[in-house]
Amino acid sequence: MKLFIITGASGGLGLALSELALSQGDLVIGLSRRSVLKHENFYPLKHDLSRSIGLEKKLDQLLEKLNLRRVKSVHLINNAAGIEPVGLVGKLSTEGIQHQLALNLTAPMMLANYVIKRFKSKAFITNIISGAAVKPISGWSLYCSTKSGLRMFTECLTSEGVKAISFSPGIMDTSMQATIRKQKPKDFDRVNEFKEYKDKDMLLSADEVATLLMSLLNAPDSIKKVHYSVND
Numbered sequence: 001m002k003l004f005i006i007t008g009a010s011g012g013l014g015l016a017l018s019e020l021a022l023s024q025g026d027l028v029i030g031l032s033r034r035s036v037l038k039h040e041n042f043y044p045l046k047h048d049l050s051r052s053i054g055l056e057k058k059l060d061q062l063l064e065k066l067n068l069r070r071v072k073s074v075h076l077i078n079n080a081a082g083i084e085p086v087g088l089v090g091k092l093s094t095e096g097i098q099h100q101l102a103l104n105l106t107a108p109m110m111l112a113n114y115v116i117k118r119f120k121s122k123a124f125i126t127n128i129i130s131g132a133a134v135k136p137i138s139g140w141s142l143y144c145s146t147k148s149g150l151r152m153f154t155e156c157l158t159s160e161g162v163k164a165i166s167f168s169p170g171i172m173d174t175s176m177q178a179t180i181r182k183q184k185p186k187d188f189d190r191v192n193e194f195k196e197y198k199d200k201d202m203l204l205s206a207d208e209v210a211t212l213l214m215s216l217l218n219a220p221d222s223i224k225k226v227h228y229s230v231n232d
């Protein structure tokens with residue numbers, strides 16, 4: 001049996017991954033501000049991940065209550081992230097910059113640190129990144145930079161002997177894409193292109209992406225590199 005700790009378990013890819021993990025008999029701790037799943041093996045931990053303070057204590061308290069004797073591996077999936085604020089550098093607020101860095105980069109690093117400290121060689125870290133980690137996109141400087149940072153963090157983890165991968169899911173039909181389509185062209189000049197992806201039905205479903213990632217995580221011996229994408 002595996003224990004999954006999945007951030008952003010209340011929607012999009014995180015919800016799809018949580019449902020899959022539960023359907024294969026694993027335990028799931030779901031971290032997000034809302035909780036939508038109900039299952040005997042699902043343990044919601046409501047927390048705003050843009051504020052990591054206090055999270056370790058909440059995790060300690062929850063883990064104490066769980067029977068982990070049958071757990072052979074502990075998978076942290078750092079999935080929660082935000083795209084906003086979107087806009088050109090010079091027009092961003094300090095609060096917005098701090099928020100996106102805290103959610104997209106500090107929280108995943110803090111959680112990886114916690115899981116490795118607590119579960120040592122049983123820990124496996126999956127960091128959900130994006131094509132934007134390696135491609136500059138005007139208006140998305142914070143998103144590109146945080147995903148790029150998370151990509152490098154994954155490489156650093158493996159250099160320290162930790163089992164870790166990054167996974168780039170492709171463009172999925174989730175609330176993050178809806179947020180992208182709502183941006184003003186002055187903040188994000190490619191907004192019409194993203195509206196077209198939706199109109200032309202070019203988006204992947206979170207369920208199909210989750211199935212691909214889960215099949216990779218279920219076959220750890222097949223993992224031979226650090227960075228994976230949905231196209232692999």
Ligand SMILES: NC(=O)c1ccc[n+]([C@@H]2O[C@H](COP(=O)([O-])OP(=O)(O)OC[C@H]3O[C@@H](n4cnc5c(N)ncnc54)[C@H](OP(=O)(O)O)[C@@H]3O)[C@@H](O)[C@H]2O)c1
Nearest residue numbers: 008010011012013032033034049080081171172174175176
């Ligand atoms: N969608 C795409 O096209 C796309 C493309 C490339 C990469 N990705 C990456 O894939 C991952 C999943 O994206 P998605 O599209 O599934 O996103 P999504 O539908 O917007 O879902 C985001 C999840 O993160 C949680 N979340 C957001 N802010 C939070 C906060 N402050 N504290 C705690 N939880 C928070 C949300 O839960 P609550 O609202 O309940 O807190 C929700 O469960 C992200 O890392 C994203 O960067 C997505």
